[in-house]
Amino acid sequence: MTAPQHPYTHPALTAADPELAALVGAEERLQAETLRLIPSENYVSAAVLEASGTVLQNKYSEGYPGRRYYEGQQNIDQVETLAVERAKAVFGVEHANVQPYSGSPANLAVHLAFAEPGDTVMGMALPMGGHLTHGWGVSATGKWFRGVQYGVRHDTGLIDFDEVRELALKERPKVIFCGGTALPRTIDFAAFGEIAREAGAVLVADIAHIAGLVAGGAHPSPVPHVDVISTTTHKTLRGPRGAMLMSREEHAKALDKAVFPGLQGGPHNQTTAAIAVALREASQPSFRDYAHAVVANAKALAEALLARGFDLVSGGTDNHLILMDLTPKQVPGKIAAKALDRAGLVVNYNTVPYDTRKPFDPSGIRIGTPSLTSRGLAPEHMTLVADWIDRGVAAAGKGDEQALAAVRAEVGDLLGAFPAPGLPV
Numbered sequence: 319m320t321a322p323q324h325p326y327t328h329p330a331l332t333a334a335d336p337e338l339a340a341l342v343g344a345e346e347r348l349q350a351e352t353l354r355l356i357p358s359e360n361y362v363s364a365a366v367l368e369a370s371g372t373v374l375q376n377k378y379s380e381g382y383p384g385r386r387y388y389e390g391q392q393n394i395d396q397v398e399t400l401a402v403e404r405a406k407a408v409f410g411v412e413h414a415n416v417q418p419y420s421g422s423p424a425n426l427a428v429h430l431a432f433a434e435p436g437d438t439v440m441g442m443a444l445p446m447g448g449h450l451t452h453g454w455g456v457s458a459t460g461k462w463f464r465g466v467q468y469g470v471r472h473d474t475g476l477i478d479f480d481e482v483r484e485l486a487l488k489e490r491p492k493v494i495f496c497g498g499t500a501l502p503r504t505i506d507f508a509a510f511g512e513i514a515r516e517a518g519a520v521l522v523a524d525i526a527h528i529a530g531l532v533a534g535g536a537h538p539s540p541v542p543h544v545d546v547i548s549t550t551t552h553k554t555l556r557g558p559r560g561a562m563l564m565s566r567e568e569h570a571k572a573l574d575k576a577v578f579p580g581l582q583g584g585p586h587n588q589t590t591a592a593i594a595v596a597l598r599e600a601s602q603p604s605f606r607d608y609a610h611a612v613v614a615n616a617k618a619l620a621e622a623l624l625a626r627g628f629d630l631v632s633g634g635t636d637n638h639l640i641l642m643d644l645t646p647k648q649v650p651g652k653i654a655a656k657a658l659d660r661a662g663l664v665v666n667y668n669t670v671p672y673d674t675r676k677p678f679d680p681s682g683i684r685i686g687t688p689s690l691t692s693r694g695l696a697p698e699h700m701t702l703v704a705d706w707i708d709r710g711v712a713a714a715g716k717g718d719e720q721a722l723a724a725v726r727a728e729v730g731d732l733l734g735a736f737p738a739p740g741l742p743v
């Protein structure tokens with residue numbers, strides 16, 4: 319395996335805190351030398367990285383542009399306005415709030431805007447591919463609100479819209495969430511829209527996973543069908559760790575009030591700046607190519623995995639994500655994920671719908687193609703990636719560390735030719 323040199327590019331940090339600088343350097347090497355397959359992760363550009371490490375960090379800005387509780391906002395107001403205007407242009411929405419600290423507070427803000435504590439909210443069950451913050455019991459959204467959950471069909475792994483409609487009409491939730499964290503298929507926003515209108519609910523599309531695909535035209539947009547869009551900015555959108563809420567003008571005030579002062583204090587201006595940069599990148603023609611390449615890679619990888627006998631939830635993928643049930647391979651998800659990590663393939667273990675195992679030791683693993691596409695890997699490389707996963711899972715079952723080391727060497731060899739954005743070379 320080639321061992322590329324990664325000299326520290328953080329001289330002040332290295333001088334002030336060598337221990338911490340060494341950890342940052344080690345993480346840079348890890349991200350350079352491993353194939354990162356976690357579908358919610360990515361590599362930001364050097365420009366996004368620089369924007370998020372600026373003196374904007376030093377400024378308090380409670381409020382919104384032109385309506386702040388602190389002076390000295392001459393530049394910050396323009397930064398936030400730039401981010402907002404770019405979000406509106408990229409996603410074709412009337413209103414954008416770029417202040418939520420991350421996806422979980424963004425979704426809590428949506429609850430705050432449209433429901434009272436104790437009200438019923440509806441989302442996809444976490445073990446079916448939904449998100450904690452869509453009313454799942456262990457989250458504040460499930461403790462302070464009454465969460466009811468829909469799932470996917472056992473036989474197809476797809477959402478059953480008859481079930482969703484029946485539940486919505488029976489429970490009359492104030493808010494319905496669609497979207498999630500382990501959904502390999504296109505979300506039918508139009509079908510959710512019809513149901514939400516019939517039930518009198520506010521429909522929220524959580525597009526955190528697919529925001530970059532929507533921006534790049536590789537997944538249908540929720541805009542004509544939903545009331546609110548919630549998204550993180552750091553997954554397929556390739557921005558900093560942050561979030562946005564978007565809507566038509568009629569919901570702007572409620573959302574803004576819920577984010578600040580409802581839930582948060584001062585926005586993280588350095589993150590707002592980096593979101594603005596990421597949105598500028600997402601508006602370029604090359605980002606459309608990126609979004610479509612993410613999907614092409616995922617489809618090629620799914621085909622190659624199916625050819626090797628893997629059981630994919632819903633039989634494949636339409637987007638960036640593949641959910642694999644390893645039950646037929648007789649290797650638990652956690653054991654497979656940890657072995658693949660030792661082989662230089664970074665994945666996460668995950669429940670699969672109707673999992674008979676526990677969430678902390680489930681049957682599946684979840685993989686995705688956003689990061690490897692950012693490095694320039696193409697469909698022709700996906701046979702190799704599937705082969706490594708196949709060998710890694712087989713080695714996990716046998717405890718064959720030599721086989722894992724062999725895969726790791728091959729991964730390093732290939733990745734040497736595909737430097738990751740934003741990392742020192």
Ligand code: DSN
Pocket residue numbers: 358499500
């Ligand atoms: N962001 C989610 C994911 O990894 O998909 C978890 O909250």
